[in-house]
Amino acid sequence: xxxxxxxxxxxxxxxxxxxYDMELLKDTLELIQSxxxxxxxxxxxxxxxxxxxxxMRLIQSYGFGADCVSGNEIKRSLETGYSADKIVxxxxxxxxxxILTALETGIFCFNCESIPEIExxxxxxxxxxxxxxxxxxxxxxxxxxxxxxxxxGIEENKFGINRWEFDSVxxxxxxxxxxxxxGLHFHIGSQITDLSVFKGLCLRINEIxxxxxxxxxxxxxxxxxxxxxxxxxxxxxxxIPNFASFFSIFDEFLNLKPxxxxxxxxxxxxxAQCGSLISRVLYVKNGIxxxxxxxxxxxxxxxxxxxxxxxxxxxxISSNEKSDTYDVVGPICESSDCFGKAVxxxxxKRNDLLAIRSTGAYGEAMASKYNLRDIAESVFSNExx
Ligand code: LLP
Numbered sequence: 001x002x003x004x005x006x007x008x009x010x011x012x013x014x015x016x017x018x019x020y021d022m023e024l025l026k027d028t029l030e031l032i033q034s035x036x037x038x039x040x041x042x043x044x045x046x047x048x049x050x051x052x053x054x055x056m057r058l059i060q061s062y063g064f065g066a067d068c069v070s071g072n073e074i075k076r077s078l079e080t081g082y083s084a085d086k087i088v089x090x091x092x093x094x095x096x097x098x099i100l101t102a103l104e105t106g107i108f109c110f111n112c113e114s115i116p117e118i119e120x121x122x123x124x125x126x127x128x129x130x131x132x133x134x135x136x137x138x139x140x141x142x143x144x145x146x147x148x149x150x151x152x153g154i155e156e157n158k159f160g161i162n163r164w165e166f167d168s169v170x171x172x173x174x175x176x177x178x179x180x181x182x183g184l185h186f187h188i189g190s191q192i193t194d195l196s197v198f199k200g201l202c203l204r205i206n207e208i209x210x211x212x213x214x215x216x217x218x219x220x221x222x223x224x225x226x227x228x229x230x231x232x233x234x235x236x237x238x239x240i241p242n243f244a245s246f247f248s249i250f251d252e253f254l255n256l257k258p259x260x261x262x263x264x265x266x267x268x269x270x271x272a273q274c275g276s277l278i279s280r281v282l283y284v285k286n287g288i289x290x291x292x293x294x295x296x297x298x299x300x301x302x303x304x305x306x307x308x309x310x311x312x313x314x315x316x317i318s319s320n321e322k323s324d325t326y327d328v329v330g331p332i333c334e335s336s337d338c339f340g341k342a343v344x345x346x347x348x349k350r351n352d353l354l355a356i357r358s359t360g361a362y363g364e365a366m367a368s369k370y371n372l373r374d375i376a377e378s379v380f381s382n383e384x385x
Pocket of ligand 1: 046048049067090187189190191225226227228265266267268269304308361362
């Protein structure tokens with residue numbers, strides 16, 4: 001919901017643009033901080049969700065670490081104030097150059113996704129005469145029951161090390177003098193709203209951890225990744241996810257060893273709801289059975305509907321007229337460039353402003369220049385209001 005003052009300001013800004021409600025982001029961060037500190041949990045912000053430097057700086061100011069998946073994300077995290085000893089680095093395809101950057105930086109931990117990767121990190125660490133701290137990313141074969149493109153923790157996925165490889169992992173670690181195993185890492189998918197999925201993850205981790213402990217392998221920390229979902233249907237009613245319930249699941253069901261730390265990599269749940277994509281209607285055009293509202297924003301600014309058939313709430317913030325039904329589409333030369341079909345909106349006309357909600361996560365971060373489009377600007381509530 002935008003105040004009339006905010007909407008007045010929007011009128012002067014050239015569209016499309018990403019708008020960030022920094023007060024909401026602060027409230028979200030305060031809640032995460034207070035709920036996580038009840039249990040002493042460590043939070044790494046998953047930079048892939050939104051790497052905008054102003055967003056990243058604000059998140060860092062709450063003491064969070066960073067979860068990175070590329071050398072450039074590590075660089076961006078350092079530039080925006082995250083300390084190297086709070087950076088974790090995952091990804092199935094870390095390049096030699098990226099691994100060297102991470103080793104030179106002295107990050108907290110590599111989350112390793114395969115045996116050949118552990119071997120390469122060992123080799124490169126030896127060249128630099130360093131010891132790399134690693135966690136093994138385990139594929140726990142727990143189904144996140146989310147969109148299949150954002151499920152990562154079942155055996156058919158490319159992520160993590162599967163159970164049948166554990167013996168070989170131990171052998172590899174025994175032969176790797178430049179590696180120190182400090183953690184077990186898991187991440188089973190994204191936009192998970194059914195908390196029982198996380199309970200299932202905890203129970204599976206308990207079994208896996210037991211397997212390692214029986215073999216005298218103990219780790220300083222467990223990292224359970226991210227994945228906590230947000231309410232895309234009701235961004236105003238549920239602007240902040242229920243972090244108290246989320247963290248309490250881990251407290252209740254995960255068996256941590258004495259002094260063992262628990263780490264999280266939260267992305268979407270931190271930033272999704274504070275962002276909206278603001279766009280102008282270019283044309284309203286009649287189709288056979290529908291009216292098209294054609295926007296100046298498209299899949300280049302928000303890929304999620306085209307890629308995952310994701311739902312984002314769409315609002316006409318310029319009109320109070322009687323509702324009509326529109327297919328809300330972008331200007332890109334692709335039929336999948338559609339934000340919503342048969343969307344009920346107040347009667348919509350050229351130059352109306354539309355807000356596409358909950359775009360703070362994986363909106364700006366997944367922008368592209370397809371069709372040689374300009375990258376949209378970002379606008380922050382604390383700079384315009
Ligand atoms: N940790 C790892 C290892 C990950 O792969 C991810 C997300 C996260 C943490 C953060 O997950 P989150 O808390 O944001 O769910 N582009 C997709 C989402 C891809 C998520 C990829 N990994 C989307 O727009 O829905």
